[in-house]
Amino acid sequence: MNTMTQEEKIQRLGKIFQDVLDLPGLRLTENFSTADCPEWDSVATVQIVLATEDAFGVRVSVENVATLHSVREILALLP
Amino acid sequence: MTWALHHIGYLTDDLEAEAARWCADFGYQRDGEIYTDPAQTAKVCFLRLQGADHWLELVTPDGPSSKLAHALRQQSTFHHLCYEVPNVAAALAALRERGWLPLGPPAAAIAFGGRPVAWIMDQRRVLIELVEAGEGPYQQRALRAPK
Numbered sequence A: 001m002n003t004m005t006q007e008e009k010i011q012r013l014g015k016i017f018q019d020v021l022d023l024p025g026l027r028l029t030e031n032f033s034t035a036d037c038p039e040w041d042s043v044a045t046v047q048i049v050l051a052t053e054d055a056f057g058v059r060v061s062v063e064n065v066a067t068l069h070s071v072r073e074i075l076a077l078l079p
Numbered sequence B: 001m002t003w004a005l006h007h008i009g010y011l012t013d014d015l016e017a018e019a020a021r022w023c024a025d026f027g028y029q030r031d032g033e034i035y036t037d038p039a040q041t042a043k044v045c046f047l048r049l050q051g052a053d054h055w056l057e058l059v060t061p062d063g064p065s066s067k068l069a070h071a072l073r074q075q076s077t078f079h080h081l082c083y084e085v086p087n088v089a090a091a092l093a094a095l096r097e098r099g100w101l102p103l104g105p106p107a108a109a110i111a112f113g114g115r116p117v118a119w120i121m122d123q124r125r126v127l128i129e130l131v132e133a134g135e136g137p138y139q140q141r142a143l144r145a146p147k
Helices: A006-021 A042-056 A071-075 B015-026 B069-073 B088-097 B140-144
Strands: B004-011 B035-037 B042-048 B055-061 B078-085 B116-121 B127-132
Touching: A006 A042, A006 A071, A042 A071, B004 B127, B004 B140, B015 B042, B015 B055, B055 B069, B078 B088, B088 B116, B088 B127
Parallel strands: B004 B055, B078 B127
Antiparallel strands: B004 B078, B035 B042, B042 B055, B116 B127
């Protein structure tokens, strides 16, 4: 986990975002945010965070999922 | 941890019409007034069958920017289950260990006299509300008290 580069993390997150948002052609970037994607609502955020925990084998600490609005903020949850 | 079904949350765009329908079709009775809770961005009212140990909660967005507006557009009518628990924070921690994700910190709920509620969801998109047992209106344990 600690040896993953930022690009590798974004690549892994990309598959999660494609599945959760049902956007198979999505090319994820660090700057991707809820403002770019009407499908990314609060329910999708929960699904993204839970799938991220599974994919990265971590349990993230998040006080309020409603405050997560970008890939950058989700990357910040990862060790 | 004990989990007592407190209510079933049903999402509607018209509280009065929906209440009338459930009362006429299944014999529910209105229990209390309509509450507006800005923290939940919702208006709610409660119905109960005679002798039942839980409520049916009818929920509607309190405006177009409500957190519930999107779910209503998706016609997700049966919206959530609510369990009364002795301690919401402890219940959240227990469910977090089992893979559920809190949607936010506990917040005081107007309909329950300020008792804290919290929301939690899992990967199946099952939405659960937790309400803390205690003094105030709509105590589930009061429905279970010996007659």
